[in-house]
Amino acid sequence: MAQQELPQYKTDFLHAALEGGALRFGTFELKSKRQSPYFFNAGSFFTGSLHAAIVDAFASTIISSSSSSSSTDSDNTLDFDVIFGPAYKGIPLAAGVLYALARRDPARFGAVGYAFDRKEAKDHGEGGTLVGAPLRGKRVLVIDDVVSSGTAKRQAVDLIRAAGGTVAGIVVALDRQETLPPPAAGADGSGSKSDERTSAIGELRREYGIPIVAIVRLEDIITGMRGGAIAEDDIRRMEEYRAKYGASD
Ligand SMILES: O=P(O)(O)OC[C@H]1O[C@H](OP(=O)(O)OP(=O)(O)O)[C@H](O)[C@@H]1O
Numbered sequence: 001m002a003q004q005e006l007p008q009y010k011t012d013f014l015h016a017a018l019e020g021g022a023l024r025f026g027t028f029e030l031k032s033k034r035q036s037p038y039f040f041n042a043g044s045f046f047t048g049s050l051h052a053a054i055v056d057a058f059a060s061t062i063i064s065s066s067s068s069s070s071s072t073d074s075d076n077t078l079d080f081d082v083i084f085g086p087a088y089k090g091i092p093l094a095a096g097v098l099y100a101l102a103r104r105d106p107a108r109f110g111a112v113g114y115a116f117d118r119k120e121a122k123d124h125g126e127g128g129t130l131v132g133a134p135l136r137g138k139r140v141l142v143i144d145d146v147v148s149s150g151t152a153k154r155q156a157v158d159l160i161r162a163a164g165g166t167v168a169g170i171v172v173a174l175d176r177q178e179t180l181p182p183p184a185a186g187a188d189g190s191g192s193k194s195d196e197r198t199s200a201i202g203e204l205r206r207e208y209g210i211p212i213v214a215i216v217r218l219e220d221i222i223t224g225m226r227g228g229a230i231a232e233d234d235i236r237r238m239e240e241y242r243a244k245y246g247a248s249d
């Protein structure tokens with residue numbers, strides 16, 4: 001795989017995703033119904049080695065976003081008391097990322113908690129929807145696999161706020177850097193306008209005013225895959241896809 005200018009943790013993550021089959025090239029239909037030349041499936045990080053690779057990459061992203069004022073993804077730093085993983089795929093990520101952070105810097109992250117939600121409220125025992133660290137009065141960092149439309153992230157923000165917490169930021173594995181699909185014909189006009197090249201992550205940033213960062217973005221995948229990691233034709237198809245659907249924010 002070409003190393004180029006990517007930070008080592010991004011290269012390592014891309015390598016693990018490719019080797020583990022989490023990052024694939026071909027033709028895939030997205031939730032938006034677009035035909036994409038690549039697909040990222042966070043559910044494929046299911047072995048010990050792959051789980052370690054993704055949570056380590058999240059930990060590196062969080063630490064570099066917190067300590068570097070030159071972060072390209074955000075001007076803000078990430079300060080938080082609790083890591084929150086939305087059900088379901090966010091749950092093992094939140095727990096694993098906190099473990100990776102606490103191992104690297106116990107003084108800084110040893111007292112940070114983790115929490116997650118249930119998709120269906122439990123009606124016996126301790127009951128409720130939230131599990132883990134209390135959120136009241138806490139700065140909460142949301143960890144999840146991808147942003148597609150942003151709906152799941154908005155639900156997580158609402159849940160955290162309703163529990164008395166404030167959202168410190170959102171960290172995802174992949175920012176696809178693509179425009180939101182235009183509103184369906186007959187819709188009320190909400191969502192992105194077709195002449196704007198806004199992404200779901202861009203809209204979330206503007207709406208909440210919080211840092212939203214990703215381990216890798218589409219441009220990192222294109223950079224990291226050049227030089228023989230995948231077929232030149234797949235690179236060309238990703239560049240065409242970026243030219244057609246790439247967001248400007
Ligand atoms: O709506 P967005 O914020 O763009 O995010 C899309 C989310 O949808 C999927 O999760 P889903 O809610 O389907 O649950 P899962 O984790 O159980 O797959 C996926 O894992 C993303 O987290």
Ligand SMILES: O=C(O)c1cc(=O)[nH]c(=O)[nH]1
Pocket residue numbers: 029030031032038039040041042146148
């Ligand atoms: O947009 C999507 O539906 C989507 C894209 C992607 O790369 N991975 C994913 O899980 N969902």
